[in-house]
Amino acid sequence: xxxxxxxxxxxxxxxxxxxxxxxxxxxxxxxxxxxxxxxxxxxxxxxxxxxxxxxxxxxxxxxxxxxxxxxxxxxxxxxxxxxxxxxxxxxxxxxxxxxxxxxxxxxxxxxxxxxxxxxxxxxxxxxxxxxxxxxxxxxxxxxxxxxxxxxxxxxxxxxxxxxxxxxxxxxxxxxxxxxxxxxxxxxxxxxxxxxxxxxxxxxxxxxxxxxxxxxxxxxxxxxxxxxxxxxxxxxxxxxxxxxxxxxxxxxxxxxxxxxxxxxxxxxxxxxxxxxxxxxxxxxxxxxxxxxxxxxxx
Amino acid sequence: xxxxxxxxxxxxxxxxxxxxxxxxxxxxxxxxxxxxxxxxxxxxxxxxxxxxxxxxxxxxxxxxxxxxxxxxxxxxxxxxxxxxxxxxxxxxxxxxxxxxxxxxxxxxxxxxxxxxxxxxxxxxxxxxxxxxxxxxxxxxxxxxxxxxxxxxxxxxxxxxxxxxxxxxxxxxxxxxxxxxxxxxxxxxxxxxxxxxxxxxxxxxxxxxxxxxxxxxxxxxxxxxxxxxxxxxxxxxxxxxx
Numbered sequence: 001x002x003x004x005x006x007x008x009x010x011x012x013x014x015x016x017x018x019x020x021x022x023x024x025x026x027x028x029x030x031x032x033x034x035x036x037x038x039x040x041x042x043x044x045x046x047x048x049x050x051x052x053x054x055x056x057x058x059x060x061x062x063x064x065x066x067x068x069x070x071x072x073x074x075x076x077x078x079x080x081x082x083x084x085x086x087x088x089x090x091x092x093x094x095x096x097x098x099x100x101x102x103x104x105x106x107x108x109x110x111x112x113x114x115x116x117x118x119x120x121x122x123x124x125x126x127x128x129x130x131x132x133x134x135x136x137x138x139x140x141x142x143x144x145x146x147x148x149x150x151x152x153x154x155x156x157x158x159x160x161x162x163x164x165x166x167x168x169x170x171x172x173x174x175x176x177x178x179x180x181x182x183x184x185x186x187x188x189x190x191x192x193x194x195x196x197x198x199x200x201x202x203x204x205x206x207x208x209x210x211x212x213x214x215x216x217x218x219x220x221x222x223x224x225x226x227x228x229x230x231x232x233x234x235x236x237x238x239x240x241x242x243x244x245x246x247x248x249x250x251x252x253x254x255x256x257x258x259x260x261x262x263x264x265x266x267x268x269x270x271x272x273x274x275x276x277x278x279x280x281x282x283x284x285x286x287x288x289x290x291x292x293x294x295x296x297x
Numbered sequence: 298x299x300x301x302x303x304x305x306x307x308x309x310x311x312x313x314x315x316x317x318x319x320x321x322x323x324x325x326x327x328x329x330x331x332x333x334x335x336x337x338x339x340x341x342x343x344x345x346x347x348x349x350x351x352x353x354x355x356x357x358x359x360x361x362x363x364x365x366x367x368x369x370x371x372x373x374x375x376x377x378x379x380x381x382x383x384x385x386x387x388x389x390x391x392x393x394x395x396x397x398x399x400x401x402x403x404x405x406x407x408x409x410x411x412x413x414x415x416x417x418x419x420x421x422x423x424x425x426x427x428x429x430x431x432x433x434x435x436x437x438x439x440x441x442x443x444x445x446x447x448x449x450x451x452x453x454x455x456x457x458x459x460x461x462x463x464x465x466x467x468x469x470x471x472x473x474x475x476x477x478x479x480x481x482x483x484x485x486x487x488x489x490x491x492x493x494x495x496x497x498x499x500x501x502x503x504x505x506x507x508x509x510x511x512x513x514x515x516x517x518x519x520x521x522x523x524x525x526x527x528x529x530x531x532x533x534x535x536x537x538x
Contacts, residue, residue, distance in 0.1 A: 159401065166387055166398050173385035175347060178373030178402035178455065 008138050012206050014246045015145040016199045021226040021238040022152055023195030028224070029233035030156060031188035032168030034096055037087075037103030038223045040110035041080040041193040043215035045200025047120055049076030050129045050210055061132055069132040069140055073201030080197020081190050083110075088189035092182065107220055115212040125211035129204050141202050148195050153235055155191070164188050168233070229273050231280025240281050298323045298490060299344070299377075299459055304353030305514075306336075306343050313339040315514040317353075321459065326481070326491045328501040328522070330535055331511035337494040338382050340511065341461050344492075345379035346372045358458075374402050378457035382464050382494075384448040388437025392428055395436050395447055396421070399454030413456075420487070421450040424480045442473030449477070453484065460484065461492045466500060478504055498535035502526045510535075 020042060027035045052072040053061050061068035091102045120126050131137055155161050163184045166174040175181050204210050222245060230241025248269065252262035277284050299321040306314040314336045321327045331337050342348045344355055346362070346369040355362040357377060365371045373379070387395050396418065404410045422429040425446040431439060436447060445465050452460055462481070466474040474497070482504050485491050495501035502508060502522045510518035510531065518525070525531050 162394070162398065163401065165390070166401075169387040169389050170385050172347065172381055173387060174398075175369040176345060176373060176379045176381055176385075177398050177451070178370045180368070180370040 009206065010246075010250060012138055012141050012202070014243065015141045016203050016206070017223075017226065017242040017246045018145055018239050019148050019195055019199040019202075020223045021230065021242040022149055022235060023192045023199070024223050025227045025232065025235065025238040026152060026156075026164075026188050026195075027192035029227055029238070030161070030168060031164045031185060033092070033185060033189065034100045035103040035189070035192070036100050036220045036224055037105070037107030037110075038192075038196050039215045039217065039219035040087075040103075040107035041083060041196035042200040042203070042219060042223075043107075043110050043114060043212070044083050045073075045076035045080040045197025046204040046210050046215070047076075047114060047126065047200075048079035048197070049073050049201030050126050050204040051120065052076070053132060053205065054126075054129055061130060065130075065132040065134070066136070066140070069137075069205065072132070072205070073144065073198055076201030076204070077194045077198035080200065081194035083197075084190040084193025085186065088186045088193075092185045092189060104217065104220070107215075107217060111212045111215055114215070123212070125209055126204075127209045129208045129210070131208055132205055137205065141206070144198065144202065148198060149235065149239070152191075152195070156235070160184070160187070225270060227280075229270065229280055231282030231284075231286075234280070234282035237280050237282035244281075298358060299492070300356040301340070301344065302354045302356070304340075304343055304350045304355060306339050306348055306350050308348075313514055314343065314350075317511065317514065317516050319509045319516060319519070321490060321492050323458075323490055324485075324488070325507060326485050326493060326505045328493045328495055328505040328508045329511055330495065330498050330501065330508055330525075330531075332534075333496075334513070335511040336514045337511055338463055341379060341381075341463050341492070341494055344461065345369055345377060347379070347381075370402075373455065376456075376458035377461070378452040378455045378459070379461045380448045380452040380463060380465070383467070384441075384444045386436040386439075386444050386447050386451065388435065390436055391433050392436060392439070392447060393432045395451050396428075396454050399451035402455060414454075417454055417456060421453050424453075424483060425450055440470075440473075442469045442477070445469055445473070445477060446480075449480065449484075453489070457489060459490045459492060461494075463494045464496060465493070466495060466497045474500065498531070499526075502536075 020038065024038050027033050049072040052075040053068060057068055087106050091099060094102055114120060115123050133140055163179045166177065166179060167181055167184055171181060226241035226245045227238050229244055231237030249262055249266050252258050252265055258265060301317060301319045303316050303318050304314060305316065317336065317340050329337050329340060339348065343350050346365060346367045349367050362372065387398060400414050403414055427443055428446055428450055431443065439447060449465065465477050478500055481491060493501055493505065502525060505522040508522050508525045509516050
């Protein structure tokens, strides 16, 4: 087997996970909301994009695969963003644990609705999604990943980003600074949902077959894990976390003795990270950097 | 300028304010005295829309604050700043960024707007030179007194007409308390009206024009600062003499 046949899909998956982690990081890391229903937005993006390419524009997709791919992932992202708005407006009145529970509930509702919707294949799944753009697909994934990261990076350095950060830092202080807390919370939530949907759109085309079980609660947990390992509230951390959580189980696959217990080792590493470095890898990096600075002073 | 007319506030089943009335006129320093749990902080929160009232009215510059429907950010934009209890600076942001957050609501459309903001930076640095030395430092690494200075400076960056301060002397070294109260007098001279909530009654009465006394959610006493400072009851209850 050509090793590229293994490596390229793996790297595509990595890119999608990077977008997922970066998008959850906007909600959990930057805005300080505790959301663990990200698989729901991922699912909406995937199903909306799949429906777009298979049901809405099959002829267009055959004629103009690149444009159709862009249109489909944008449909997925927009659908997820809209879902973020619909879920966010009532749920963001909640804080902390309560918000977490509500978002878990939302994620499960999405999965169960998909599981029972005949139009998208219900429990049989959604087959026959064409891999638009064929061999160019990985490049499109990469392009959109870099684009998403750049967009979020710029957003967080704008005054909107500053408002979002201030809510995480201290909500009451943010309100007394004249920041419309409810608006910016919803905004951050929609941005996070939008990019999760974008990632879902690529996932649908990457897998060519999607099933509600691809979007179960463990996916939400895995994305949360990425940003915890990488360090909440750091874009670099989200990227690093996605890389580790995606590639580590794969790397362990190659060792004959370790491959059978690789998920065990993986779980152990996660526990150790949280025990010793709860600020994540970027927290560790910052600490190193800070001590060096102190030495210089 | 600000007229609070017999407001009440409840936290769930617990009533915090029963009947609080007070008035602040343009250019004044008014202080609100009272023991723990009297409702001083709640009064400020009710004015700035952080907690809803269940009776009475608040008039601000001839309009009923009810039109803002408890949206705190719109009340701030109307020129009423609240520096909340416990400083609440953004500890993960630098001193400079904290001040920028203060200026968040300001318009930056014209060069004049931008100049006005620059001017206000200079003004707060003249008031609190320490902040200028610490601009790149994270807010959380400042001392308590410096954090309080930052909280006041941040509120001033909103260019408020009325500045409400909640316990600026709380947990701060006496020397810094003196510096902060001096700064408050200076701020008032520059045309900012101040409503000050303070446990340190002696210090508050020394700079205030008028004062109100709050007891278990009722305003019970009012008068000029000098009158209250000489009132035997007040001297016994709050001034420890």
